[in-house]
Amino acid sequence: MSSVISPSSSATAGSAGLLPSPVRISVDCMGGDHGPSVTLPACEAFLAKHPEAELLLVGSPEALAPARSWARCRIVPASEVVTMDDPVEVALRRKKDSSMRVAISQVKASPEAPAAAHACVSAGNTGALMALARYLLKTVEGIDRPALATVMPNQKDGFTTVLDLGANVDCSAEHLLQFAVMGSALVSAVDGKASPSVGLLNIGEEVIKGSEVIKQAGDLLRRAHEHGLINFHGNVEGNDIFKGTSDIVVCDGFVGNVALKTAEGLASMFASFIKQEFTRNIVTKMVALVAMPVLNRFKNRVDHRRYSGAALLGLRGLVFKSHGSSDKLAFEVALNRAYDAARHRLLDRVHDQIAATLVSLPNPADPTAQADVGRAA
Secondary structure, rough: OOOOOOOHHHHHHHHHOOOOOOEEEEEEOOOOOOOOOHHHHHHHHHHOOOEEEEEEEEEEEOOHHHHHOOOOOEEEEEOOOOOOOHHHHHHHHOOEEEEEHHHHHHOOOOOOOOOOOOOOOOOOOOOHHHHHHHHOOEHHHOOOEEEEEEEEEEOOOOOOEEEEEOOOOOOHHHHHHHHHHHHHHHHHHHOOOOOOOEEEEOOOOOOOOOOOHHHHHHHEEEEEEEOOOOOEEEEEEEHHHOOOOOOEEEOHHHHHHHHHHHHHHHHHHHHHHHHHHHHOOOHHHHHHEEEHHHHHHHHHHHHHHHHHOOEEOOOOOOEEEOOOOOOOHHHHHHHHHHHHHHHHOHHHHHHHHHHHHHHHOOOOOOOOHHHHHHHHH
């Protein structure tokens, strides 16, 4: 974590209140498994529900022709598409006019002009999106690595925000602290929770458990809690994600991605089991008809489309990732999350909370800072 950061005037002024209308979102319309056949209907539905929003639709003008007459909408041409199978190198070095790259560039500000859009949404190749976003936007001062965050359902009829989900396989204790700060800013901005609780994913709740990195991260998080920077709940286990023990669960990208894919597979297996049991014979089919309202509510609660829109946090621009196989509903949900994050000034909140963390907590990797802490003690 960088040891120096100077708050920008926009960050200082923007922490309170909402972003003035209109909130403008750039959309990679060509990304994902389905491209414009999904992204355009989702964008149309989003515009109908958000009269103060504007969209920049990025992609082939021919493919986006149906949107030419839409109000509060502008087509930004891009001649290439990053496919789901393209290596990161192809997206970075060869396809320099891809819809993904052009869409991300819309949220990049320069000293001469503000960004054209407040947030970007894509359902394209995850690796390419993360690489392009980091290359084009760079990280916020004080953030070493961006993190991928999304929500997962819990038993409290709410959501648990989990990060990182795969952007960083190996993480230091300081990286986990940064994830906690960014996750707190995200939940505070989008969900309106003034002091969301943070849990550190571990193999047990006890402080003495876990790897050395996890123990060091726990120490940093407790110090941050003592300084009033985050609301640290303590160590949590995997099942706590679904219990809703804490609002946020922090982990490295390897563990987070395994947890996410395990949860998706488990939900799919349960849905398959229920279908098999209710279609086993004529009696069970009749029972299924009676139970249909309950089954539909259950299906809605575990529907992965309701949790679409993972935020790539820590960049100098807001980027949201929708699942590659997203349908209209899932992509619209991702647009909604991007809109809420931009409207509630997520970038400013991340900047301010990181600045406060750096002031209060010296860099543990800095020998001088460690010596100062030792003398102060």
